[in-house]
Amino acid sequence: MGVTEDLADALAKDVLDAVEALGDPTLIDDIARTLGTSSTVTEEAFMTAIRVRTAETRARRLLRDRVKKAMADRKKAPPE
Template identity: 55%
Template sequence: MGITEDLADALARDAIEAAEVLEDDLLIEQVAKTLGDSSTTTQEAFLTAVRVRLAEKRARKFLETKLNAALKARQTAGDAGRANG
């Protein structure tokens, strides 16, 4: 990646973390506005990085939930099989 994308991605990581810690859903938009006031190119890179990181986070959570449910179902089935056997 280039310097713009690298800096925007680092800022996106920090902004997402700060928004979670502060429980402030508007923080990312405020950071984006601040960026846009001086560099729309950096603002676009930042917003892209935020979208990609948040989408990846949601997908990982979904995957983790599915895996945990499948493991629990297997464990329950195994426990039931041992109880009947």
Template identity: 55%
Template sequence: MGVLEDLADALARDAIDASEKLGNEDIITQVAKQLGATSTTMEETYLTSIRIRLSERRARRFLEARMAPKNQS
């Protein structure tokens, strides 16, 4: 990755972690707005990284749930 992608991805990871710790998903959008005020390119790259990371997480959780052994009573 290039510098732009590396920085945006690191920020995306931090924003996702912060949103989980704070219980506030709006933090992701607020960070995007801050980026957009100075660099729309960085904002777009950040949002792409957010979407990729969140979609991968959802898909992984789905797969793990499907692969988990069913409770047998």
């Protein structure tokens, strides 16, 4: 990645951590607006990183839940 993408991704990670800690999802939009006043390119890279990281988190949660359910179902099944 380039400098813009690297910096935007690092910021996105920190913002998502802060959103989780503070319980304030509006922080994402506030940071994006602040970036947009100086650099729309950085704002777009930031929002892309937010979307990618959020999607990855949701996908991992789904995978974890499916595996957990399958393991629980396997334990409930009668032995053959």
